[in-house]
Structures are given as C-alpha cells and as structure tokens.
Amino acid sequence: MGFADSFRQNFIEADRWSYLWNGLCTTLLITFFAVILGLILGFLVAIIRSTYLRTHKLLIPDLICRLYLTVIRGTPVVVQLLIIYFVIFATVPVSKTFVAVVAFGINSGAYVAEIVRGGIMSIDVGQLEAGRSLGLNYTQTMRYIILPQAFKNVLPALANECIVLLKETSVAGYIAIEDLTKGGDIIRSQTFSAFLPLLAVAAIYLFMVVILTKLVGILERRLAANDRR
Numbered sequence: 001m002g003f004a005d006s007f008r009q010n011f012i013e014a015d016r017w018s019y020l021w022n023g024l025c026t027t028l029l030i031t032f033f034a035v036i037l038g039l040i041l042g043f044l045v046a047i048i049r050s051t052y053l054r055t056h057k058l059l060i061p062d063l064i065c066r067l068y069l070t071v072i073r074g075t076p077v078v079v080q081l082l083i084i085y086f087v088i089f090a091t092v093p094v095s096k097t098f099v100a101v102v103a104f105g106i107n108s109g110a111y112v113a114e115i116v117r118g119g120i121m122s123i124d125v126g127q128l129e130a131g132r133s134l135g136l137n138y139t140q141t142m143r144y145i146i147l148p149q150a151f152k153n154v155l156p157a158l159a160n161e162c163i164v165l166l167k168e169t170s171v172a173g174y175i176a177i178e179d180l181t182k183g184g185d186i187i188r189s190q191t192f193s194a195f196l197p198l199l200a201v202a203a204i205y206l207f208m209v210v211i212l213t214k215l216v217g218i219l220e221r222r223l224a225a226n227d228r229r
Helices: 002-014 017-055 059-074 075-087 096-122 125-133 138-175 180-191 195-228
Strands: none
Touching: 002 017, 002 138, 002 180, 017 059, 017 096, 017 195, 059 096, 059 138, 075 138, 096 125, 096 138, 125 138, 125 180, 138 180, 138 195, 180 195
C-alpha cells in the first residue's frame, strides 16, 4: 500500500481525522484547567513554605505541604491518575476529564510550588525589611513587593512547566479518556496501521511544543529587555 492509500485509509475514510481533532481539543482542555489548578496550588504551597522558612510560622501547614511535595514528586503521574480515578473518585459520578484535570493539576502544583518558592527565596531579605519600614505587614509586603518580583523571575520556568504538563497529559488514556494520544490509538486499532497515526500524534505534539517554546523565548527576551532599562 502506497503512502497516499495509507493516508486515505488512516485519516480520510470514515472521517478518522476527527479522532485526532477531538482528542486534541480534549488534551488542550485538560491542559488549560490543569495549569490553572497547578498555579493556584503551587503559589499557595510556595507562600506557606517560604513563610515558614523566613519567619518559622505556619509549622503545621508547612509539614502538610512538605508531605504533599514528597508524595507527588516521588510517584509517577500515571500512578497518581489511576489512584485518583479508581480509588478516590471510584464511587463518585464525575467526568473522566474532571478527574484528569484534578490529577494533572495536583501533580503540576508540586513543581510549580518549588519554582515559585525558589523565586520568593531569591528576593533579598532586605525587601521584607523595606516593606516593614514602610508600615506594611508581612502579608502586604508579600503581596505588593515580594510576589511581583518573584513572579517576574520565575515566569519563564512556569511557562516551561506548562509545556511539560501538555506532554504529560498523553497518559490520560489510561482512564479511557479520548485525548490526542488515544485518538491515534483508536485509528491504529481500526486500520491496523501504526506508523501514520502515531506519526501524526507525535507531529501535533511537536508542533504545539515548538509554538509554546517560541512564545517562552519571546517572553524571556522581553523580560531581559525590561531588566536592562
């Protein structure tokens, strides 16, 4: 079978291209909401951890955060996905997409937390003292002085975490979600041809990663230009 016939069989016949399109939409949906959840969790954990390191307050929340970081960063994301789906939400009627968002968001939050914590701790302690001298309390100093600077410093790293998260969602098919990777598997199971469906999936992921990488590069150059002003 020639390339044209194989292409027609895998993508044109029975509108099999729609499996890739629908899978891509599902992948982007999961990634988008998982990124939001990961950022919320990550910033919360980072603030708690950096507060404890700087002031030795919030001991119990810090212990909980450290346990969260140890467990999430020490276990594979696919195992976390399976536990959340087959154990935590086993008796709860929720959509698989929601479960995937929760699983990937929680996983990403652990890495975001360490990125943001590093950004916060990189800000000189004199900034805290300057905030206090202006009459700001600790919360106000963090909000108006420390976090804006830290966020700017770690923004490229956070953008790269989004790229990593996009690729990690390829394991969502373990709980029978028809994401992009699963769409390629469905085509392969119908045509018994593995090369073109898997090549198409890889090409789509590569295209998205290249675009995001370019955007991150533009962002880094703009931040560097602003720093030189």
